[in-house]
Amino acid sequence: MHAIDPGLTALAEGGDAYRDKFEPVYRRTTTAPNEQWQMDHTLLDVMILDDKQTPVRPWLTIVLDDYSRAVAGYALAVSAPTSERSALAFHQAASRKRHASWVVSGLPDVLYSDHGSDFTSARIEQVCLDLHVRLIHSRVGVPQGRGKIERFYRTITTELLPHLPGFIPHGTGGTPTSAPMLTLHQLDDVLERFIVDEYNERPHSATGTAPHARWRSGSFIPRMPAHSEDLDMLLLTATATRRVQRDGIRFASTRYVSPVLAAYVGEDVTVRYDPRDLGEIRLFRDSAFLCRAIAPERSSETITFADLQSARNTRRRALKQQLRSLSDVASSLPEDTRHRPAAAPLSPSEPDAPAPQSKRHRLRTYAND
Missing domain, CATH: 3.30.420.10 (Ribonuclease H-like superfamily/Ribonuclease H)
Incomplete structure (x- = not known):
């Protein structure tokens, strides 16, 4: 007496038993x-x-x-x-x-x-x-x-x-x-x-x-995105926008700083982050990468006072140069007389004003002459 084929038994039982045990599997x-x-x-x-x-x-x-x-x-x-x-x-x-x-x-x-x-x-x-x-x-x-x-x-x-x-x-x-x-x-x-x-x-x-x-092994070179920020934009966790303050960005009860932020005080940016590494966050403005900001107490990197002072001075010089450029442009323009009030015309009933007489020198005389 021949034993029953185990595959036949599994197929007769129904369900996925035959597929999981006996069907050939293609492994790429x-x-x-x-x-x-x-x-x-x-x-x-x-x-x-x-x-x-x-x-x-x-x-x-x-x-x-x-x-x-x-x-x-x-x-x-x-x-x-x-x-x-x-x-x-x-x-x-x-x-x-x-x-x-x-x-x-x-x-x-x-x-x-x-x-x-x-x-x-x-x-x-x-x-x-x-x-x-x-x-x-x-x-x-x-x-x-x-x-x-x-x-x-x-x-x-x-x-x-x-x-x-x-x-x-x-x-x-x-x-x-x-x-x-x-x-x-x-x-x-x-x-x-x-x-x-x-x-x-x-x-x-x-x-x-x-x-x-x-x-x-071999001469393999991994394919990388054109810009590393593309990965951050697509894959990192996004949060609500934050406003750039004079002392940086406040996020998750932590202050994040970057010299780049000196030029964006008062503007809103989007924060993207990795929950496993809150030592730094990525900041985006209008869907474009702006900079990476670090938390000094959490990150191994440091931003010194000299870095921030340099960023402030650079921003101030840039603004002053922009102000000088605008002033030079304004001074080179012709004078705008469009809104200057015109001289009021003389009324017909008013007599003409006497013409100014030139000053005459008279001979001085004395009482005993």
Whole structure:
């Protein structure tokens, strides 16, 4: 008696069992870095403390280079994924990193994601259109094409999270093994160190090469936007306008300064920022990039009093030169007599005024002459 084909059994059971186990899967093979990036979200198996010291499970958004398996960027949050979160992860992935050894950057030819509402939003579609990136979504309910990024999630879950306070083992119904202690910012630091110092630098089991080394191999030069400010305009979080004050910009209870702002006191600008790095903000005026402003107490950069004094003096000299130019132009124009009152004509009834007589010199005489 012959055993029943397992595929036949799965097909008879109906549902997606046959498709998930037996249907052939086409895996697109990339041949160069940044040819295709994958982006996806996952709910991490760890509890952390939010701003109100309440235990919450954070969401992780990952951008992975398909060819090298290197993590290009990520974003952490305590709320469900949004298009704004996806844009922030994409911004970090495409930008040059502050961490010198994290070299992955540039723009991909293809961005591959699932059918989540944040990935199918008009904002992400417009971003990809403006940056000349082809956006491709996986088939609804078919996750096999995202196997490489799912593998990274398993690496995080098995190698990093078990060593953190608040870890939630699989099958415990969401109960952590210890009390959560980390904040979102602290978890962000831990995750970045793991990605940059460990995951991207050790040989990958599928390629046999460290992701960073594979991404840097050959004569590959990443495609960058024409202007770095284009990424800021498209991907960073925007807020309401702020008015430039004499001491800079007030945003998020913090003062931001830049010498450029000396010429825009009293005018409104739009603030764009990265919630993970409030050491600096980007300022736009009429949809055009204006400058980057820093918070002296948060940023590693500094703006000295001499910088501000120089900016004030430069602005004052520019205004004085403009005033002199306008004065020179005004003095060279002919005198405007259009509004000068005309002399009043003499009334016909009035006699002509006597003509002025010239003064005559008479001979002086004396009484005894």
